[in-house]
Amino acid sequence: MTVAELPWALDGRGLQLIRVPSLALHALGGDNATLAMELEPNLLTPYLLGEECQGLWRYRSKQISGNPLDSAWITRIAVDARTSTPVGLAGFHGRPDARGMVEIGYRIDPAFGDWATHELPSRYFSTSRVANPKCTSFERPSARTTSHREI
Structure with a gap:
């Protein structure tokens, strides 16, 4: 199995991170x-198609055009596994660097949490939860250390 074949899951969060196919x-x-x-009719929501996410999609599209190996690592759609509802975005900013460092980024659709005050629903994830690779099953062997930020 490669890093890209299956959705990633956050342990105990009921959240899957679904890869966005290159064409989409x-x-x-x-x-x-x-x-x-x-x-991708079942993955995209008005929020994910909206102005707030447009710059991110442009950036990631250019990124994988220049660095195709990053495509397996970058931003994925965060889906509530219980309801199959897309609730935001999460993923790495690229493949691990020479030190094994990856940077994690995420954003939640405001309909699923108060983004302005960082009151994210505990059933999804929080900065401390995502940043701890021991708490996530989307940990990858080549990623030995993480950094995180909200995207």
Whole structure:
């Protein structure tokens, strides 16, 4: 199994991180919401298609065009595994560097938490939970240390 084959899961959080296929990612990066929705109708929400996420999609689309090996590591759709509801984004900013360092980024749709005050629902994840690789099953052998920030 490679890093990209299956959704990643956060232990005890009921959250899966689903990889955005390259075609859909490039459609999102090109501000083509219609094509993106045709490609991934069950993963994309108004929030994920909205203005707040557009810059991120553009950046990630350019990133994997220049560094295709990053595609397995970057931003994924965060889905509540119990309801199959997309609730935000999470993932690494790229593959591990020479030291084995990865940076984790995430954002939650405001409909699922008060983003402004960082009151994220405990059933999903918090900064301390995501930043501790021992607490996550999306830990990867080549990623030996993590850094995190909200994206």
